[in-house]
Every structure is written in structure tokens, then in C-alpha cells.
Amino acid sequence: MITTIMLYILFTILYGLMTPFTLLPNASLPSAFTNAMTSASAYISALNDFLPVGTLLTIIGLVVVIEIAINTFMLINWAIKKIPTIG
Numbered sequence: 001m002i003t004t005i006m007l008y009i010l011f012t013i014l015y016g017l018m019t020p021f022t023l024l025p026n027a028s029l030p031s032a033f034t035n036a037m038t039s040a041s042a043y044i045s046a047l048n049d050f051l052p053v054g055t056l057l058t059i060i061g062l063v064v065v066i067e068i069a070i071n072t073f074m075l076i077n078w079a080i081k082k083i084p085t086i087g
Contacts (some may be wrong), residue, residue, distance in 0.1 A: 044053055080086055
């Protein structure tokens with residue numbers, strides 16, 4: 001129930017932030033940005049021949065999730081120690 005409320009609040013905030021962009025009739029990215037994305041994808045596809053980029057992104061994602069879990073655990077322990085009757 002708490003997770004549902006937190007997700008609802010998050011999606012409401014994101015929707016509120018994105019609403020002004022939906023009101024623009026001709027919103028598009030600059031051509032330099034699209035050219036940069038095309039060039040980056042060409043470089044990544046060339047790198048994929050030597051190192052599997054999908055696997056690397058999966059490993060990096062797992063490392064980030066583990067780091068977030070460790071920092072959350074440390075934050076919870078810090079908060080528990082700040083409670084006078086427990087710590």
C-alpha cells in the first residue's frame with residue numbers, strides 16, 4: 001500500500017513535469033543531438049564486436065543496484081542509531 005502511494009506520487013510529479021512539453025506543438029530535438037546519437041550508436045556497435053555491450057550494461061546495472069542497497073542499509077542503520085531509545 002505504501003509502495004503504491006509512493007509510485008502514484010512519483011508518477012504524478014513526473015506527469016506534472018512533462019505536461020508543459022505536451023502543450024508545445026512542434027517539440028523536436030536539435031539536429032546536432034540526433035547526429036550525436038547516431039554517431040554514438042555507430043561507435044557502440046563497433047565496440048560490441050570486441051566486448052558485449054549488453055552484458056556490460058547488465059553488469060553495471062547490477063553493481064549500481066548493489067551500491068544502492070548498501071547505501072540504503074547504511075542509511076537505515078544510521079537512522080535507527082539516531083533514535084534515543086534504540087541506539
